[in-house]
Amino acid sequence: MKIILTTLNSRFTHTSIALRYLYANLKELQNDAKIIEFSINDAIQTIAEKLLIHSPQIIGIGVYIWNVSQVSELIHIIKKISPNTKIVLGGPEVSHEPFRVNLDNADFIIQGEGDEAFYRLCRDIFDAKPSNRIIKMGMPSLKNIELPYKFYTDEDIKNRYIYVEASRGCPFECEFCLSSMDEKVRAFDIELFVKELESLWSRGARNFKFIDRTFNLNIKTANILLDFFLTKEPPYFAHFEVVPDHFPESLKAKIALFTDGALQLEIGIQTLNPTIANNISRPLKLDKIKENIAFLENETNAHIHLDLIVGLPGETLKSFGANLDELVSLSNCEIQIGILKKLSGTYINRHDIEHGMIYSDIPPYDVLQTSQLSFFEIQTMKRFSRFWDLTYNSGNFKESVKLIWQDESVFENFYDFSLWIYSQTDSTWQISLQRLGELLFRYLCEVKKTDVKFVAKNMLEDMMRLKGRVVPNYLMPYTDNFTANNKQGTSGFNKRQQ
Structure with missing residues (x-):
C-alpha cells in the first residue's frame, strides 16, 4: 500500500471525516491508499507497527489538540524504523504557528484545507518533484471537492x-x-x-x-x-x-x-x-x-x-x-x-x-x-468542572444534586461542595458511582444539614430513573419508607448490594 491515511481519534466511537475527504479526492491514487484509524488510548508502538506493516511510501496524519503529543511520538518511532517513509501532517493543530510540540521529523505539513493539496503533494512525491516542507493552502471551491460519505x-x-x-x-x-x-x-x-x-x-x-x-x-x-x-x-x-x-x-x-x-x-x-x-x-x-x-x-x-x-x-x-x-x-x-x-x-x-x-x-x-x-483558583475550577460533570451533567443525580444549592447561588454552593469532595478524595478520577453517591449523601446530610430521609428519598428517586440500578448500602435503611410512600416501589432497581 503506497499511501496510509491515519489519525488518533479521542474515542473509538469517533470517526475522522477529514481522512475520508482526503481519500475521496485522491483520484487515480485511491486504489493505492488505505484509511486506518486509531484512538489516543492505543499504544503508540502498536500503532506504528500496524501502519508500517503495509510498507507505505507516504503516511498522512491528522493532527489535533487531543492527539498532537502522541503524534509527535509516533513520528519519532516511524522515522527510526522506516526513515524513507514520507510523513505528511495536516489538521487544525498544524495549520497555524507556532508549533508547541516537536514535529520536526515530519517531512511535509499542509496548513489549511488539504482536500486537493494532499493529492497534489502525493503526486509530487511519487514523481520526485521538489515541494516546500510547509504548504499553505487557501480555501478550495467546495464544488470541486468529492464528498467523502460513501467511504x-x-x-x-x-x-x-x-x-x-x-x-x-x-x-x-x-x-x-x-x-x-x-x-x-x-x-x-x-x-x-x-x-x-x-x-x-x-x-x-x-x-x-x-x-x-x-x-x-x-x-x-x-x-x-x-x-x-x-x-x-x-x-x-x-x-x-x-x-x-x-x-x-x-x-x-x-x-x-x-x-x-x-x-x-x-x-x-x-x-x-x-x-x-x-x-x-x-x-x-x-x-x-x-x-x-x-x-x-x-x-x-x-x-x-x-x-x-x-x-x-x-x-x-x-x-x-x-x-x-x-x-x-x-x-x-x-x-x-x-x-x-x-x-x-x-x-x-x-x-x-x-x-x-x-x-x-x-x-x-x-x-x-x-x-x-490565580493559579490556585483555576486549579479549583478545573476540579469544579470535573465534579460538575460527574454529578450534574451525568444525570445520575438529576434532582438530588440540586439540594446542594436549593434556592441559593448554584455557583457558591457547588464551589463549596467541590472543595469538600476533593478534600475527601484527593482526586477527580476513578471515583466509582457508588462512592460518588455516598459522598453526595454525606455532604447533604452532614455538611448541609438537610433532613436525612428527604435526601434519601431524592436519591432513591434519581436511581429509579435507570432500571437495574442497585441500591447502595448507605441508602438501604431508607428503602422501606421510600416504598411505602412511592407507588412504584423499588421495581426500578435491585435492592441487594452486589
Whole structure:
C-alpha cells in the first residue's frame, strides 16, 4: 500500500471525516491508499507497527489538540524504523504557528484545507518533484471537492458516529476559536448533500454529528435538514451546533416536532457578561438568548448542551458564577464548563499583557493564571468542572444534586461542595458511582444539614430513573419508607448490594 491515511481519534466511537475527504479526492491514487484509524488510548508502538506493516511510501496524519503529543511520538518511532517513509501532517493543530510540540521529523505539513493539496503533494512525491516542507493552502471551491460519505464503512455505521457537514466556516470572530480565522461561510450543494445523507440512512446510519459551526445561520438550509430527519422513523440521533440568538419561528416549529432523544443542540454561550463578550469579540444578544433557551427548555424535546468558559480575559470568579447561576435558572440542561485554551493562530493573545494571561505550552494549552484568577483558583475550577460533570451533567443525580444549592447561588454552593469532595478524595478520577453517591449523601446530610430521609428519598428517586440500578448500602435503611410512600416501589432497581 503506497499511501496510509491515519489519525488518533479521542474515542473509538469517533470517526475522522477529514481522512475520508482526503481519500475521496485522491483520484487515480485511491486504489493505492488505505484509511486506518486509531484512538489516543492505543499504544503508540502498536500503532506504528500496524501502519508500517503495509510498507507505505507516504503516511498522512491528522493532527489535533487531543492527539498532537502522541503524534509527535509516533513520528519519532516511524522515522527510526522506516526513515524513507514520507510523513505528511495536516489538521487544525498544524495549520497555524507556532508549533508547541516537536514535529520536526515530519517531512511535509499542509496548513489549511488539504482536500486537493494532499493529492497534489502525493503526486509530487511519487514523481520526485521538489515541494516546500510547509504548504499553505487557501480555501478550495467546495464544488470541486468529492464528498467523502460513501467511504464510511458498514462497521463505522454500525458502531460509531457519522460526521457530516453542510457548510464550512464561521461568520463570527470569537478570539479564542480557530473558526474565527475563516474568511467566510461556504455551503455545499444542499441537494447533493441530502442525497448523501439519504444514502447513509439507507445503509443504516442513525447517529449523525454535524460539524457545521453555525447550523442555524442559513435558515433555508437548516429547515431542509430538519425536514430530512422529520421524515424518518425514530430512533435516530442528530447533533447540531447552533448560535443561540437565531431561532426564527419556522425553525422553532420544526424543532418542536422532534421526539425525545432524537435531537441534540450544542450552544456555545461561553459568557453572559457583556463586557467579557466584548473583550473577545463575541456578539451577545442576551434577551434573544434567554428567550430561545426558554423555548428549547419548555417547548421541545431537544437535548440541550450549553458551554461556559473559565478564564476569559477580564472574567472573575464572581462574574463566572453569575453566568452559571443564570444558566441554571433558565434550563435544566447539560452545562459544559471548559477552561480557556490558547490555540495557535487565534487572536486571544492580544490580551496577554493587559489581563496577565499565562498559558501552558503543553496541550491542551489551557490558561494557568490571569490577573483576575490565580493559579490556585483555576486549579479549583478545573476540579469544579470535573465534579460538575460527574454529578450534574451525568444525570445520575438529576434532582438530588440540586439540594446542594436549593434556592441559593448554584455557583457558591457547588464551589463549596467541590472543595469538600476533593478534600475527601484527593482526586477527580476513578471515583466509582457508588462512592460518588455516598459522598453526595454525606455532604447533604452532614455538611448541609438537610433532613436525612428527604435526601434519601431524592436519591432513591434519581436511581429509579435507570432500571437495574442497585441500591447502595448507605441508602438501604431508607428503602422501606421510600416504598411505602412511592407507588412504584423499588421495581426500578435491585435492592441487594452486589
